[in-house]
Amino acid sequence: MRLPNPVLATLRRGEVSIGSWLNLASPLAAEVMAVGGCEWLVIDAEHAPWDLGMITEGLRAIESQGCVPLVRPWTNDPACFGQILDAGAMGLVVPHVSTVEQAEAIAEAVRYPPRGHRSSGTSRATIDRAWTAQANDNLIICPQIEDLEGVANTQAIMEVDGMDVAYIGPSDLALSMGLTSADMFTNPDHADAIAGVLAGAQAAGKPAGLPAPNVERARQLIAQGFTMIDYSSDYRILQAALVEQLAAVRA
Secondary structure, eight states: OOSSOHHHHHHHTTOOEEEEEEOSOOHHHHHHHHHTTOSEEEEETTTSOOOHHHHHHHHHHHHHTTOEEEEEOSSOOHHHHHHHHHTTOSEEEESOOOSHHHHHHHHHHHSOTTTOOOOOOSSGGGSSHHHHHHHHHHOEEEEEEOSHHHHHTHHHHHTSTTOOOEEEOHHHHHHHTTOOGGGTTTSHHHHHHHHHHHHHHHHTTOOEEEEESSHHHHHHHHHHTOOEEEEEEHHHHHHHHHHHHHHHHHO
16 A cells, blocks of 8 residues: 555645546456556445455555555445455545534544544454554545535535545436436536535535546536546446447448
């Protein structure tokens, strides 16, 4: 594990960090994405079929290439956070965070005393004693804002000690607003909600991030002030490349 965490350092300087999402549940795909130049990668254990053993192999594959491994957990149970962090994740993207109380509970669960109540035991994460000693200051914890309650509470959520990046889930945010995925970014109310999260994070002195499905959208979001950019995913990149290349061959 790289110390200090280079992605956390980049974001705290106000600079842009670009990574991607892993939905294929493949450690090999994770390694390919890391070699390809992603600064960080998120293993999506909420929606993709990653089990804990595969997550561990994915973390190892990402880390082996100097990339920072993060995980979106399948539940917001503190026991789940502990298992994932013990497996070697350098941070979490925690879904469906809407209140200060939820943020405080997350902060308590993911860091060792005196900053939190994370339990310590023999695990992959404790192989490197330097990491264990410095984990509290090098984890990236990203509460994921996915509804209007979370939008309204963004500043207060991000003022909680231990919340590092306000991360938007644009699809679930749209659904919570009675919209569809087709309305993401283009519907004025959805765009206002996204801008509200950014404003709340900036008011708390914290960075904000969200997914960008293509190059044009990524550039727009960076210009808007977002600094943690999730560029597509292994699943979508594979799908888009195949469609484009088969169309070119058949032409």
